[in-house]
Amino acid sequence: MDVLSSLGDGFAVAFTLQNLMLALVGCFLGTVMGALPGLGPSNGVAILIPLAFTLGLPATPALILLTSVYYGAMYGGRISSILLNIPGDEPALMTTLDGYPMAKQGMAGEALALSGIASFVGAFFATWGLVFLAPQLVKVALLFGPAEYFALFTLAFATLGGIASRNQAKAAFAAALGLGIATVGVDGQTGVPRFSFGEVHLYDGIDFLVAIVGLFALSEVFVFLENHRGAAEAEKDQVKIGRVTPPLSMLKKTAGAMSRSTVIGFIAGVLPGAGASLGSFLSYSIEKRVSDRDGTFGKGDPRGVAAPEAGNNAAAGGALVPMLALGVPGSGTTAVLLAMLLALNITPGPLLFQQNPDVVWGLIAALFIGNVMLLLMNIPLVSIFVRVLLIPPKYLMPAVAMISFVGIYGISGSTFDLMVMVGFGVIGWVLRKLDVPLVPVILGVLLGDQMEKNLRRAMTISDGDWSALFASPLAIGLWAFAFVGFVAPILFGRYFRVKRRDEEHVGD
Amino acid sequence: MSDRIFGVIGLLLAGFYAWQATLIQESFIQDPVGPKAFPFIIAVVLAASGIVFVLKPDPAPDWPAVGRIFEIAVTVAVMIAYALALPEAGFVVSTAVAAAFLSWRLGAKPARALAAGIAISVGIYVIFHLVLGLSLAEGPWGF
Numbered sequence: 235m236d237v238l239s240s241l242g243d244g245f246a247v248a249f250t251l252q253n254l255m256l257a258l259v260g261c262f263l264g265t266v267m268g269a270l271p272g273l274g275p276s277n278g279v280a281i282l283i284p285l286a287f288t289l290g291l292p293a294t295p296a297l298i299l300l301t302s303v304y305y306g307a308m309y310g311g312r313i314s315s316i317l318l319n320i321p322g323d324e325p326a327l328m329t330t331l332d333g334y335p336m337a338k339q340g341m342a343g344e345a346l347a348l349s350g351i352a353s354f355v356g357a358f359f360a361t362w363g364l365v366f367l368a369p370q371l372v373k374v375a376l377l378f379g380p381a382e383y384f385a386l387f388t389l390a391f392a393t394l395g396g397i398a399s400r401n402q403a404k405a406a407f408a409a410a411l412g413l414g415i416a417t418v419g420v421d422g423q424t425g426v427p428r429f430s431f432g433e434v435h436l437y438d439g440i441d442f443l444v445a446i447v448g449l450f451a452l453s454e455v456f457v458f459l460e461n462h463r464g465a466a467e468a469e470k471d472q473v474k475i476g477r478v479t480p481p482l483s484m485l486k487k488t489a490g491a492m493s494r495s496t497v498i499g500f501i502a503g504v505l506p507g508a509g510a511s512l513g514s515f516l517s518y519s520i521e522k523r524v525s526d527r528d529g530t531f532g533k534g535d536p537r538g539v540a541a542p543e544a545g546n547n548a549a550a551g552g553a554l555v556p557m558l559a560l561g562v563p564g565s566g567t568t569a570v571l572l573a574m575l576l577a578l579n580i581t582p583g584p585l586l587f588q589q590n591p592d593v594v595w596g597l598i599a600a601l602f603i604g605n606v607m608l609l610l611m612n613i614p615l616v617s618i619f620v621r622v623l624l625i626p627p628k629y630l631m632p633a634v635a636m637i638s639f640v641g642i643y644g645i646s647g648s649t650f651d652l653m654v655m656v657g658f659g660v661i662g663w664v665l666r667k668l669d670v671p672l673v674p675v676i677l678g679v680l681l682g683d684q685m686e687k688n689l690r691r692a693m694t695i696s697d698g699d700w701s702a703l704f705a706s707p708l709a710i711g712l713w714a715f716a717f718v719g720f721v722a723p724i725l726f727g728r729y730f731r732v733k734r735r736d737e738e739h740v741g742d
Numbered sequence: 743m744s745d746r747i748f749g750v751i752g753l754l755l756a757g758f759y760a761w762q763a764t765l766i767q768e769s770f771i772q773d774p775v776g777p778k779a780f781p782f783i784i785a786v787v788l789a790a791s792g793i794v795f796v797l798k799p800d801p802a803p804d805w806p807a808v809g810r811i812f813e814i815a816v817t818v819a820v821m822i823a824y825a826l827a828l829p830e831a832g833f834v835v836s837t838a839v840a841a842a843f844l845s846w847r848l849g850a851k852p853a854r855a856l857a858a859g860i861a862i863s864v865g866i867y868v869i870f871h872l873v874l875g876l877s878l879a880e881g882p883w884g885f
Contacts, residue, residue, distance in 0.1 A: 404795075637866065
């Protein structure tokens with residue numbers, strides 16, 4: 235088959251000593267980033283991207299390093315969920331419900347091993363899904379003209395903001411803010427400066443890496459400063475790890491949960507905007523409905539650990555489908571990954587599959603390799619990651635902040651950029667306090683340029699006739715989806731959120 | 743209340759942004775839409791969502807006490823000072839000072855914070871400069 239031979243070429247790219255080493259380093263760093271409470275995959279990838287650039291890696295190795303970080307972080311989130319009852323990142327939230335009770339019953343080792351295997355199953359099959367689905371989606375994407383792309387970007391904002399946020403107006407505000415930031419600089423079509431206030435530094439626009447690192451990583455530092463200073467270090471119970479190989483009977487018992495959740499998670503990941511959090515949430519709630527006959531969920535049922543972990547890792551793989559095939563990220567972390575691609579001068583989308591097949595398939599092969607590495611790392615070596623959790627934030631956060639500065643300074647060598655980054659850190663902190671989601675801001679900064687370019691191209695083709703945006707059935711379909719994606723959470727959001735809150739409290 | 747204030751700020755921002763958009767010069771290269779239309783669309787979305795915040799605010803978040811906000815402000819000032827000091831004092835010294843400050847404000851005792859600051863700075867220098875060959879800011883002493 236065509237796809238399989240492309241994948242074979244991909245493995246040839248990925249199986250060089252350098253790329254394997256990078257995958258190993260990426261998996262390790264990713265797991266650490268994911269495990270540390272507060273530093274989720276988005277932050278982890280955000281901090282490491284500028285570093286990958288300053289090291290001057292070529293495109294494919296840089297991609298391999300950073301996607302390994304991405305998958306690693308999805309694995310890592312579960313560790314602190316299980317051991318400390320603190321999710322390392324949002325998608326790992328559902329894992330606390332049964333993971334922590336298992337740990338308290340002295341089965342921390344089993345829970346860690348089981349969740350590692352579930353993560354592997356979810357990610358492994360989702361990567362196969364990516365292999366087969368992405369090329370199909372590329373065929374559809376080839377039918378897209380500028381008007382359809384404009385509608386598609388709108389769809390991404392509508393759903394990403396809609397599902398991720400509690401308030402549609404805030405999601406819309408966040409998207410507009412990001413798009414506004416993207417318009418700063420010299421206009422690509424006409425060459426006139428916009429919103430630069432005569433400041434030469436702003437002629438090139440605001441580098442999205444500066445915005446991302448500021449919004450995600452530095453705002454996290456401010457949140458820590460607000461909450462954790464002076465507070466007595468939470469007594470971190472040294473949970474006994476116990477045996478790290480789950481008994482075969484446990485694997486048998488959870489096999490159904492894993493396979494169901496993999497499918498659910500993958501679908502949740504492919505849908506624009508939903509991402510890994512929804513994947514783990516849906517997997518857990520559906521699994522509970524399907525198999526919780528004697529009310530053991532929430533009290534340390536292994537199926538309640540396997541389901542969300544398979545679900546969230548499958549969603550992580552699924553979210554790469556629209557990101558690679560259409561250039562539209564399906565989740566917050568894939569938005570950060572998109573930033574990395576753009577910074578490498580690679581524009582995801584159908585042309586990428588035709589012009590740079592080595593990049594795409596090398597990347598996908600690296601995902602398979604990374605997954606196997608992660609499985610091997612996360613079963614026998616899990617105690618190393620557990621030790622990382624014991625670093626107190628008062629030493630960890632300064633290091634994170636300083637590494638963020640190093641990354642950005644390394645790219646530009648500009649003091650001005652560092653100050654802009656600090657500014658974004660403050661904005662990020664305020665927005666988080668006000669419950670304004672950050673992901674649409676990032677998406678706006680990332681996609682603004684492409685979105686405007688497609689709008690203006692569509693208008694040039696139609697000679698200024700705005701109805702051209704709704705001319706094709708494909709475009710109308712995308713607009714309809716965008717509308718539903720934005721409006722549906724307003725109508726059903728309350729029900730969904732109440733339910734979700736109920737689930738979250740099960741573990742209390 | 744926070745949301746109402748935020749909404750008004752959003753409206754002001756939208757107004758300012760739209761006003762700035764009117765000042766964009768037209769160029770002789772022109773497409774049917776021009777460089778102003780997209781910013782105007784954004785301004786409309788900003789303004790519309792600002793109005794929603796004013797009319798339908800969420801419950802206010804827990805804002806930290808004034809002292810804590812002052813502390814964040816001082817930290818921001820230290821970070822700006824760090825950015826300005828980097829090319830002057832070099833990476834190792836500036837980073838050690840900034841990291842020590844952060845560590846201290848996050849709850850470490852002064853002596854331990856200083857040790858942490860130096861350790862973080864030297865650690866990053868060794869890994870990223872000596873091992874990975876990244877060029878960090880050089881001060882008067884060459885590091």
